[in-house]
Amino acid sequence: xxxxxxxxxxxxxxxxxxxxxxxxxxxxxxxxxxxxxxxxxxxxxxxxxxxxxxxxxxxxxxxxxxxxxxxxxxxxxxxxxxxxxxxxxxxxxxxxxxxxxxxxxxxxxxxxxxxxxxxxxxxxxxxxxxxxxxxxxxxxxxxxxxxxxxxxxxxxxxxxxxxxxxxxxxxxxxxxxxxxxxxxxxx
Amino acid sequence: xxxxxxxxxxxxxxxxxxxxxxxxxxxxxxxxxxxxxxxxxxxxxxxxxxxxxxxxxxxxxxxxxxxxxxxxxxxxxxxxxxxxxxxxxxxxxxxxxxxxxxxxxxxxx
Amino acid sequence: xxxxxxxxxxxxxxxxxxxxxxxxxxxxxxxxxxxxxxxxxxxxxxxxxxxxxxxxxxxxxxxxxxxxxxxxxxxxxxxxxxxxxxxxxxxxxxxxxxxxxxxxxxxxxxxxxxxxxxxxxxxxxxxxxxxxxxxxxxxxxxxxxxxxxxxxxxxxxxxxxxxxxxxxxxxxxxxxxxxxxxxxxxxxxxxxxx
Numbered sequence: 395x396x397x398x399x400x401x402x403x404x405x406x407x408x409x410x411x412x413x414x415x416x417x418x419x420x421x422x423x424x425x426x427x428x429x430x431x432x433x434x435x436x437x438x439x440x441x442x443x444x445x446x447x448x449x450x451x452x453x454x455x456x457x458x459x460x461x462x463x464x465x466x467x468x469x470x471x472x473x474x475x476x477x478x479x480x481x482x483x484x485x486x487x488x489x490x491x492x493x494x495x496x497x498x499x500x501x502x503x504x505x506x507x508x509x510x511x512x513x514x515x516x517x518x519x520x521x522x523x524x525x526x527x528x529x530x531x532x533x534x535x536x537x538x539x540x541x542x543x544x545x546x547x548x549x550x551x552x553x554x555x556x557x558x559x560x561x562x563x564x565x566x567x568x569x570x571x572x573x574x575x576x577x578x579x580x581x
Numbered sequence: 582x583x584x585x586x587x588x589x590x591x592x593x594x595x596x597x598x599x600x601x602x603x604x605x606x607x608x609x610x611x612x613x614x615x616x617x618x619x620x621x622x623x624x625x626x627x628x629x630x631x632x633x634x635x636x637x638x639x640x641x642x643x644x645x646x647x648x649x650x651x652x653x654x655x656x657x658x659x660x661x662x663x664x665x666x667x668x669x670x671x672x673x674x675x676x677x678x679x680x681x682x683x684x685x686x687x688x689x690x
Numbered sequence: 691x692x693x694x695x696x697x698x699x700x701x702x703x704x705x706x707x708x709x710x711x712x713x714x715x716x717x718x719x720x721x722x723x724x725x726x727x728x729x730x731x732x733x734x735x736x737x738x739x740x741x742x743x744x745x746x747x748x749x750x751x752x753x754x755x756x757x758x759x760x761x762x763x764x765x766x767x768x769x770x771x772x773x774x775x776x777x778x779x780x781x782x783x784x785x786x787x788x789x790x791x792x793x794x795x796x797x798x799x800x801x802x803x804x805x806x807x808x809x810x811x812x813x814x815x816x817x818x819x820x821x822x823x824x825x826x827x828x829x830x831x832x833x834x835x836x837x838x839x840x841x842x843x844x845x846x847x848x849x850x851x852x853x854x855x856x857x858x859x860x861x862x863x864x865x866x867x868x869x870x871x872x873x874x875x876x877x878x879x880x881x882x883x884x
Contacts, residue, residue, distance in 0.1 A: 411877075412870055441880045442873070445826040446845045448819050454726050462725045465743060466718065469750040473714050476754075478690040479617055480712075486659060490670045491645075493662040494688040501712050515700075517707040537704060564659030578700055 407431045411439070418443050474498075483521065485565050486528050495563060497521055504532055507551070507558035513539040514547055517575060524568030531568040537576035544574040591644060596676045597632035603672050604648055607665045609656030614649035614690050635669075644677065647686045658689045696723070699763070706763035717754060724770050727847055731771060734842040735778035737831040745781050749774045771849075771857045775839060782835065822880070829879045833872050840865050841872035 407429050414435050417423075426432040454462075481497035500521045508516045519534035532555060538547050552570050559567050605613055613634050636647040648669065652661045666687045674680035697705065697719070708716035728749060732742035752773050760769050830838055836858070843854045851869075855862045 411874065415873060439877050442877045444819065445822040445880060448823040449826060450846045461743060462729060465747055466721060469747055470714060470718050472751060473754050477712055477714055482688055488666060490666050491685040493659060493666065494686065495658055496688065496690045499689055505713060515704050517704055519711045564657040
């Protein structure tokens, strides 16, 4: 075997440390078994590999689970407060003044309506001011399960939205734009 | 209760607190949300005073009042908001010199 | 979607679309998929558990506020790690240099021998492996930041060179070079264990 030194390779055979490292978990091949440099480097990298493996395999402690749970709860509280305080829609003006609903509640209503339907998975969705006074319009993308009738499911979604918004919010909906953007295949 | 006619004191703190408490009692109301500027207070385990939940601004001769509410799961947002708005008007009308100048915004968050 | 099962790609796409539409619950589910890795990454970057928690909180909030910049659901992990890396670097720039406390914490449990009390063989027992790992953590903490982040993402988080390149915003060749240099240094420093 030709032995040459590469500029970035401190060893006298042509195998780089990178190559040796990537194959460290495998048994030494023919070259490595006969090459004193490779043998030395494999030995040299073994300790690091073992320690890195242990670090990587280390499972999170119960304390970490608790910590992550608490941290996520705190963040989600902040997030929900921010969202609630976000966009507001004026849905009626009475003689005493305007009644408004947060975009958060309207979107939650939209999601609740669609999530209860079988064979449909909701994707992106938004609320827009309706063209008529006191109305809002909805735009949503859905994925449907393979083999289902997209038109029929979209119609079901439309009816569920009308019912939910009438019951939960108490307003009429303007345009409801539903597009089927994906088909869900069972794995 | 005597009313100071100057705009800044047109709705005294006890009346504002009374309004908030009345709104809390409207069926379907689950919570009264604190004013946005007080969000930081919850981080230090504190709460704004009851009267602060009703925000007040003045514009010309109009007195604008704002209240943010949460509603119970199976109630209707417009119905509850309308009832809260009426309740607020009823309470304030007894205490302000010109109820016609009241403009009440209720938001369901 | 069943509660504890890991969602498939289609479900993740749907969760991302929902989160980008303002669905806080979908966002929470997405964070749960990556929270353990992110915490470990922040700890590796900062060498401090308590600082890692503070930074992770910022990472979550930053992720929520920047959700519209997430272009494809496939890149979710890379995108989150990129935010975490930026926050860690910002934090490192701001803080006054302090010694890494990972070892201090471990030492306080009494489970780690003093530096220098080592076996002269390749570590074989559980306890020895653990001590070797803790030594490795300290050496990783002493690497230059750009080598440290790339090495940790490759060897501890098992990300591809391409993903790491996206996270750190450097070409793959640069990332490879940094990891190789880190490995050489670490292998040298772990030598006394042999």
